[in-house]
Amino acid sequence: MSDIIKILPGDVSNKIAAGEVVQRPSSVLKELIENSIDADSSRIQIIIKDAGKNLIQVIDNGKGMSRNDMRLSFIKHATSKINRIEDIFSISSMGFRGEALAAIASVSMVEMESINNNKNGHFIEINGGEVISEKDSNIQEGTSIKIKNIFFNVPARRNFLKSDFVELRHILDVFHRLAISYPEIEFSFINNEEEIFYLKEEPLNKRIISIFGEKIRQNLIPINESTQIANISGYVLKPEFSKKSRNNQFIFVNNRFIKSQFISHSISASYDGLLKDGYYPGYFLFIEIDPTKIDVNVHPNKTEIKFDDDQNLYSIINSSVKHCLGIYQVSPLLDFDKDPSMEISYDQVKSQPTIPSIEINSEFNPFQAFNEDKSDKFTNDFLATNNKLNLEDENNQALKIFQILNKFIVSTNKSSLIIINQNLAHQRILYESFLKSIFENSVNSQKLVFPIEISLTKKQVLLYSKINDEFKSIGFDISVKSELMLIESIPFGIEKNNVAEVIESILNEDFNTSNDYSTSDFFAKRLSKVTSIKSGQKLNSEEQEYIVNHLFSCKEPNLSPDNKQIFITLNKNDIENKFNG
Ligand code: ADP
Ligand code: MG
Secondary structure (H helix, E strand, C coil): CCCCCCCCCHHHHHHHHHHHHCCCHHHHHHHHHHHHHHCCCCEEEEEEEHHHCCEEEEEECCCCCCHHHHHHCCCCCCCCCCCCCCHHHHCCCCCCCCCHHHHHHHCCEEEEEECCCCCCCEEEEEECCEEEEEEECCCCCCEEEEEECCCCCCHHHHHHCCCHHHHHHHHHHHHHHHHHHCCCCEEEEEECCEEEEEECCCCHHHHHHHHHCHHHHHHEEEEEEECCCCEEEEEEECHHHCECCCCCEEEEECCEEECCHHHHHHHHHHCCCCCCCCCECCEEEEEECCHHHEEHHHCCCCCCCEECCHHHHHHHHHHHHHHHHHHCCCCCCCCCCCCHHHCCCCCECCCCCCCCCCCCCCCCCCCCCCCCCCCCHHHHHHHHHHHHHHCCCCCCCCCCEEEECCCEEEEECCCEEEEEEHHHHHHHHHHHHHHHHHHHCCCCEEEEEEEEEEECCHHHHHHHHHHHHHHHHCCCEEEEECCEEEEEEEECCCCHHHHHHHHHHHHHCCCCCCCCCCHHHHHHHHHHHHHCCCCCCCCCHHHHHHHHHHHCCCCCCCECCCCEECEEEEEHHHHHHHHHC
């Protein structure tokens, strides 16, 4: 038999490597900005079109490249930043693997112009890794690189890109992280021809305010602590400025944005007793540590990191944050509604998550309490009983519905006991009804006598523009002028007092944890989560009945929009087994 092992051709191996480096437009943007920073730029301009799907351009005034270096820069493991293996452990520049440009070029159309101190500007064009043209350029300084049509030659990846809302949000996250860690660099960010951010060179606190808005100014508490192990600096936010999302949490190690559960935990622990349940503190924490004491190379995207001495670091951070909160005499808020007995959590359903179907059941009737073919046998049984009850069949034992622990609704039928998680059930009911409004365009809204005003950050304004249609289709009447949002109508079913929270929570959603399949689906999911009846809420018998009846007329009564089990059943055998155990 002939030999079968082959070395992969360069373009194939680059495409495979591209999967690690280039997950989405935002990962391209990150690599490009980092390259500009490494080239000592003091001014960086970013131009984005269609959430980066069609264009990501970065223009800098850095030291530029020679003609030859431009060609070499697209070859795998071509880097000017590392010569010896020892360098890997003490590296201080952002990129050093020398694979970003090769990977990016293999899955997109690239145009690069650059000039260095020999003053011969050059232009090079690369399609899917192949150089297709080169010529002189009259670029005056630095480097300009355009990445067009990302994944044009890997359709499976291109189709996998999420909605503009989601991709733009990732892009803004990347931009914010880098802009915060380099306040000494001037940045301009242009999205679809409009300059969204112009950030001049400024100190860190001003940079944070330029990005997050004036509101954050009085909430910044400086932190500054030097120890043998690490130096801690930056700002933490007053507990009053805590949010329901973790969006305002930024940790930088040696000026590189990272994610670290133990560091987040040590900071959060410092806020113990200062935050309401479900709220997260905000911070911009810079940790400076000897680079030989960390390993940044554990993750291809380099946002995760390993520390040699994490226990000591934990306590240093924890006490530094406590210390600065103490200095600013942040007085503790009362911690209400906290009852540990309520914290019984459901196991995530083990089966593969199913993709929520978004097609519409035209026979859907919210008042019809049962749906034979969609629900399982128990459900049908259960509903049959329920139906008879409605028909007042006196032969049937009355169906009892009651609430326990202010969290579960318990009901019975002929042979079984059913325990429903009220919060998850209500999420399912609302989710299906919101999706229905979106797709059938059946608006159901109430005009407010006093319109609601919410001030937004620039990022929120931009994200809102990507989903304003969904907001409208569901019954919101919203207009946005500069950074002020005016809400004149809201959908029925949403409490007026909840509106600001609903909107903020949608715009702040942390996409890394959500399984969003389309903007509408994401929107309906998020809205149902925020507006649903919560655990801990006492329900009267009408409300309990509403949940039970409406849950079982849903298309998928078993699982919440996030695929959690909504109810459990105990049948006769289960109960008997408990006794015979
Ligand atoms: P790495 O950054 O890991 O070295 P890249 O593939 O990102 O690898 O870049 C390859 C090389 O191209 C860099 O080492 C650098 O010499 C050069 N380069 C890339 N972008 C720029 C830029 N904006 N300005 C100057 N040189 C650049
Ligand atoms: Mg790089």
